[in-house]
Amino acid sequence: MAALFGKRTPPRAGPPPGEIEPIAASAARVTLDPVQNVITTAEWQSDAWKYYREIPEVFYGVAYDAGICSRARLYVGKVDPDSSSKPPPVPEERGDLIGPLDELTGGQAGQSRFLDRQVSQWAVAGESYWVGFDDPNPKEKTKARRWVVASSKELEQRGRDLIVTLPDSSTAQGEQIVLKDGKFASIRTWQPDPERGHLPISPMRALRGPCRMLLKLQAKTMAQCDSRIPAGLLKVPSELDFPDPDGKGMTRDPKRIMRQLMDTMVTPIKQPDSAAAVVPLMVQGPAEALAALELLRFGNDLDSRTQSMIDSAIRRIGTGLDAPLSATTGETGNHWSQWQISEDALRARFFPKLARICGIITEYFYWPALRALKVPDPEQYVIWFDPADMALRPNKGPEAIQAYELGLVAARVVRRELGFPEEDAPTQQEWTRWMAEQLLRQGRPLDPQLAPALGLGSGGTTLREGRTPPLKAPGQDAPRGEVPGTQPDNTTPNPGELDTRPPAPPPVTAAAVARAAEWEMTAAELAAVRALAWAGRWLINHNDRSQRGALQDVDRHAVHTHLTAAANDLDAMLAGAYSDWETVAPDQPCVRDVIDNYVRVLLLTRRPHQPRLLASMLADSACGGG
Structure with missing residues (x-):
């Protein structure tokens, strides 16, 4: 792997004209220092991962971006000579060109997981690490080169060695492997802070305040729901008679009354189908004593302002994540409907992310790999993405059928919207x-x-x-080939008779x-x-x-x-x-x-x-x- 990153690569080529311009991103090869810990996690990054796990709106906002981007397909393309269009794919027979990309992403089957983890890491912590190593495969008794996308939480530095917790571990504790110095390669990718470019940044750093407020509001609401204080105090005059809890008539004994009240209040909770849930407790006594029966509350019901503050915090989080507000709040439908996205939204929001990833792969991994394989002129090949599967087309089948019945569209339009090819036409x-x-x-x-x-x-x-x-x-x-009424009268008049025959009609053309x-x-x-x-x-x-x-x-x-x-x-x-x-x-x-x-x-x-x-x-x- 050392040869793979033997020398500095040329500057990264920009995207083909006509494509979306990628937002700035940074990447660098990592060399571990035995004295200083190179791989660190900032405090705000730890907070960001905490909020990602505990706040569903944050989780879904991140998953929304990652899920859309994971539907793209990465491919190896050849740069157009005039750079006027996106690079066309290289032939599938060129295994020397396609092999490095498959090695990094795990082939077509692993590309979705690669993109999902990469976009999620950037959205939460603002950085990620690509770690490559020779992974022993006991089934085939060979060593396969393998790359993983890991967060700083999954990496631990010990001198010049690196301990990696594999992201696809099957155990709850996580499977760890120790990579010795010189036996692995690591590429750090990050979104640079505009003020201090060597540091990563993500929207989650600015959203710590709204996230902290939202968690506190939720904690307050849960405390009010669980607390017994808002239930208040029930004042019971001594002149009132309550049913005895043991079924022995009526009683004024305070202890037995308390026992009866507790049974009456707890039974509907434990047994919702019990008659105690709907039958009221009978009390008898003087009218004055009944009027004195009073419930004192020590606190108000749930604060009416709490929900508005929670909604405000959720809106701020949705705005900060740059996700569609309806995607985090579900105001215009369920979350599944939000995955249907237009081409314009793809270009404005998701294409730049994919362009950044493709640029980093090309400059820091792909070109060095081609040089190591001695491929001539490696800079003519780049990694690019195909967004064909990113936009989910809405189901227009019912509308197409209705339009066909109204005579507005042809039958082929209905077949197309229903997903049937033209050869299926009757x-x-x-x-x-x-x-x-x-x-x-x-x-x-x-x-x-x-x-x-x-x-x-x-x-x-x-x-x-x-x-x-x-x-x-x-x-x-009529005889075949003749049209009735079009044949002339061929009879000849007798000599001396007036020819009264009508003129022959013109031939029928x-x-x-x-x-x-x-x-x-x-x-x-x-x-x-x-x-x-x-x-x-x-x-x-x-x-x-x-x-x-x-x-x-x-x-x-x-x-x-x-x-x-x-x-x-x-x-x-x-x-x-x-x-x-x-x-x-x-x-x-x-x-x-x-x-x-x-x-x-x-x-x-x-x-x-x-x-x-x-x-x-x-x-x-x-x-x-x-």
Whole structure:
């Protein structure tokens, strides 16, 4: 390990432009002096650890920072030549570059623990020690190099030897190992005091006053709760008769009265389900004596100012720790909800801490390690962090489903928010089968067009009961390739007769057919939207009047996306909805049936108008097919 820190390393490189600028931090290699104790713990640091253990708001404020930072992933990156972006990761095959980082942090599995301890140490005591040594591993009979993040409380200096209490000890007393001089390396990291940079500092040094006040207020409250003095003194006139504790009638004996009172007061405490907890103690005597029965109190109830002082101390602690106030007080939800954090908060609060740690690792550990491994140009590699797992994305699944039902987002958005990849999207056949199943669950007769999706063949009735199967559309029996009414009359008139034949119509082009199909689709859409608006008015008229104000600005054809339509009301709801269609297209009952089925599906599923769905249903129907 001596070669690892053989000479002074170059100055630390700054972060890539565009990344957060790290706050100043210091680190130094530690050389133990046999005369002077190098590893010390200041008084304020001992107080800080005490408050960390005894004040839950301090504990959680520190754990909040450490927990967020521990979700980052450290990696080895190669510095961008123009330093315009964060360093890209080196290939995983470069074990000579990745190995030192894994040695320091314990690999991917140990990085979280490494960052958690490092951030916690800085938040409480303002400093930490990284101790590296060759750790005997009896299972593999080899010596593995190991690093631990330790506080000054876990280190003890004996001359040039170092005694380390391992942080991951399984025993309550802690497992200690003795590291001989020259058999270990130690790096001290600290947040420098602006006035005296060689000394560490943390917010806990300035919070000793609020923490001390909070502990005293809590002690006062506990003393008042435990003390018997506030209970007061009960004055009992001698003329009153109390029940005898032995059940021998009534008594005026002061000793027996005291015994009875004690039993009456203590029994509900020991046995909450006892009748003594609710049945009052009977006392009899003259009215004047009963009026003289009085309780004298020697102290007030809990001081009303105490709670406000406690709240004030907690707020000061939260402010001093630079943690979100809601994270320490829980005012805007439980502590678990506070772990959901935005990207802006990460950049402002947590990225600087991680940048400091990465800078120290790079300068004081990684570059010397690469030099020892004789890696060319080690300064082109740095340790950096990936924050992808730090921000917990809130669950937007319910909102995405609602937005989809309102027609505001696509189905892929719902899958993304629910965590499903695009390859999980249903095929057209799966979607058709799902739609058929939904209609069956609604108790509706199955449409013949959807029956094959369930393997039921082509039999069945349409969605509306009593409706006849679709009729053949005009031109269905025409010879293949011909459009009825477009073939000229090829008969020749007799000689001398007037040629009364109409002129031959122009040939039907593909563009004309496309325009006709476009107009047919537009007409079908108009009929569907009109039927939805017809149903929307019915829903408004048949629902609570209080709904009308909320739906005032909603288009009538979209009302069904806000109000639920019952399956048994659909016939009444759509009565007369297709009168215009039957007037202008009386010879198209098949198309009308498809439109009606489409409208009923939207009403039952509360989906908005979807032209692509209508076009798909028309294309899959037998209307106009040959």
